[in-house]
Amino acid sequence: MAALDQITGGRCVKSLADIFSGSNKFVIMKSSHIPGKACMELPGLVCGDLEAPVKKLAVTMTLTECNIELAGATGVDAIIAHHPVVDAANSGGVNMRGYLDLYGLSVFELHEAFHGLHPGIAYIHGHQAFRVDIAYGNIPGNIVYVGRALADVPTIGAILDRLNEFMGMGEEQKMLLTEKNVRDCNEICETNVATGGKLLVGSRENKVGTIIHIFPHTGFTAQHLARIKQEHPEADTVIASISRVREDSELVNKAAELGLNFVVGNSHAMEMLENGLPLAAALHNLLPAVEVVLFRERITSTPLYRVGTTAIRNYADYIAREYLINKARRYE
Template identity: 65%
Template sequence: MKVKEIIKVLDQITGGRVVTDTSDIFTDKNPFVVMKSSDIPGKSVVETPGLVFGDPEAEVHKVAVTMTLTEGNIELAGATGVDAIVAHHPIADAANSGGVTLKNYLGLYNIAVFELHEAFHGLHPGISYIHGHRAFRVDIRYGGIPGNIMYVGKALDDVRTLGDMLSRLNRMMDMEKELEIMGKEKSILGCGEIMDSATAVGGEIYLGMPDSPVNTILHIFPHTGFTAEHLAKAKNEHPEIDTVLATISRVKRDSELVKKAEELRLNFICGNSHALEIFENGLPLAYALRHYLPEDVEIVIFRERITSTPLSKFGSKDIQEYAKYITENYLINR
């Protein structure tokens, strides 16, 4: 198996959305080549679904699927014999490689990297299914904004209330085991204040009660730019909507989106956070690769779990003394 063959496989999985000719990056031929910018000088990035770095002729024996490429991913790949990393999110030079150039870091370990992101969005109904509805409308550019994803769906037969949605989500995510892992880590480290990205942001009802009926769901992703005005517009387009579901990111209880939902007499529930997208998008992608790649190509999943620990309880006594020594002798301007 060669890197160039993985390009073809990803293009097949996405239905022809991958960049197979780099000259297409500088044209309007591929609508999934998108610039993302907050107008912060020098910080924009162009999504280029497909091969970002690597020799097309290089052999591949082990592939890792990840959400966001980081230096941690690169080091783990280098240490475990991974030849290629398929990342969901867009990749930017230095930003995704520990502050050094992708060429130097990835070239050191002979790792090829691919990205998909918008080219993968909208291909499957996974996130709606996980949260208990079947989308009958999917718009990945709602309001003309690339990446502003909106689903409208009907609740599945076994999901009749907001409580049913939460129960289904916790079961899908095996949240009981995640909480057990977090509990053991707290016990082993002797620190009850540790929190992690898998359990700190769980499903939560903002408007409504666990027994509030659910039928038609407006599924939104607040971090993509979905506004209160978009919510009102969607409700006007689909008057039958009774519930707003926010996933991947969420809003504060006093946000304009929640206020608008309350004004429109809608339920409002928050589901999975971005920290769990590896299950929603990464796992199906990995199984799709498994289907197309030869059996002798190993596939692994890189999951990042972030923890939060109080400063005074982070690390060993020796490393804490080291940090204090460095701070007192080099980082305090006297």
């Protein structure tokens, strides 16, 4: 907890007063106004005992039951999740405390409190940010960078090539090809490969000077883009990363209207390397006696008829036919 507070410059929750007094601006409610689905971010310890010993620590992006099971099976004592943690949603549909206690796990979270602490995402995308706003338009979490292209990143093509190099896209493509060969299925897709960098407006040869770097899923709109272009009229390029946009989105249309190049950068699936890896490195530095590991996920898409073994597919067909479709049988 002390290490996380040092890393964030004191942004972690350290008492109940931090939660309910409004004194910690990183205690934030997130809601789409779907009944019962709101979430409060609590940077710091979410579940566990501050006195519990930690010999092995895992850093992950989003806590899932797969994370909990892997931690339990590999001797992890505590998990630090970047994204906020919610009962049941991040613990396999069951109460979090009971599940974590089963394996002696503590869980921390560090989301908005980690944002804006380092220039790494801008650097990976080929620019040095001279302006960072983590609440653009007074919207918490609506992060915007404005930066100048690095000397060795003179063009749009250089940005795309840099992303491929930093994120090891060649290795990711080899991993996918290996899985396709092992499973004898050429139709498998995988997130990192499917969501690589892409140019939506402009050409690879276009020069790059000042970059507006946005994260569309945080609430950044076409109106925001028009406004920040007025604030930085010298800007020539937009990079959208973490989340992506479609070619016909309002943001892309507005960029074209404003004469801006538009590049789709790393997807959210790559944030483990952009934010998770620096966090893990900082923890390793501050806690040298603790083993630090990263939990990475590979999400694949496989046609139904090729999933698993023949035995498990036959099992699924039997259960679906006899118990889920044909209600003549009952299971109680």
